Amino acid sequence: MRWRPPTPGSSPYITPAGAAALHAELDQLWRRERPQVTAQVQAAAKNGDRSENGDYIYGKRRLREIDRRIRYLRHRLEALIVVAEPPADCGRVRFGAWVSLRDAVDAAVIYRLVGADEIDPQRGWISIDSPLARALLGRANGDQVTVEGPGGTADYRVVGLTYGEENPTA
Numbered sequence: 245m246r247w248r249p250p251t252p253g254s255s256p257y258i259t260p261a262g263a264a265a266l267h268a269e270l271d272q273l274w275r276r277e278r279p280q281v282t283a284q285v286q287a288a289a290k291n292g293d294r295s296e297n298g299d300y301i302y303g304k305r306r307l308r309e310i311d312r313r314i315r316y317l318r319h320r321l322e323a324l325i326v327v328a329e330p331p332a333d334c335g336r337v338r339f340g341a342w343v344s345l346r347d348a349v350d351a352a353v354i355y356r357l358v359g360a361d362e363i364d365p366q367r368g369w370i371s372i373d374s375p376l377a378r379a380l381l382g383r384a385n386g387d388q389v390t391v392e393g394p395g396g397t398a399d400y401r402v403v404g405l406t407y408g409e410e411n412p413t414a
Contacts, residue, residue, distance in 0.1 A: 254360035255372050257339050258324045261409060262362035266324075270317040278310050320361065330407035337380045337405060339372055342412050344404030345389075352403070354411065357381075368411070376400075 258266075281303055288299035331338040337357070344354050357377045358369045370377055379391045380402070389400045406412045 252373075255339075256323050256325050256359075257327050257372060258359040258361055259340055259409070260326055260328050262359055263321070263324060263326045266317055266321055266361060270314065270321070273310050273314050273317070278307070278314070281307050281310060324359070324361075334407055335384050335405070337383045337402070340407055342404075342406045342408070343380055343402060344412075345400040346403050348399050354404075355380075356411070 285300060285303035285307060288294075288297055288303055291297055291300070294300045327339050330340065337343055339357055339359075342354060342356050344352065346352055354368050355376070356367070356369045357372050357380070360371045360373060362369055363371050372378075372381075375393055376389075376391050379389045383389060383402050385402055385405055387402045389402065391398045391400065404412070
């Protein structure tokens, strides 16, 4: 087996909406889904031979998946730092910012810098740990940014910066 260096951990920051979503998922799994699957496994266990009982085997597998996710969510929620307030200097790119960019061909794009647990490319939410976000941190309106990525380098100019839960263009 080949040795690989450990992957760096993601930043512990999350928005209030992201934290609420993780709490809701934990509640859904613990109070609703897990009791249902447990009841199904118990009913399947009463049917006799468990070695060829598909409902029992797949129910136990689903129960392990649920328990694994519950353990992860509990551990992750303990480690997260909820960032509820915008930074003191709203003129610089920080966590939670909506950043409007223009690329070399003057195409506009808007991203929001969020925690690793909230990434949603369709909504324009990128991880604070991504190469683009790392290049944007601390920048202000009008600043030029060069990002090294797997497909090469890309140049951007910061043309807008706001904070808040809602997309400024919506």
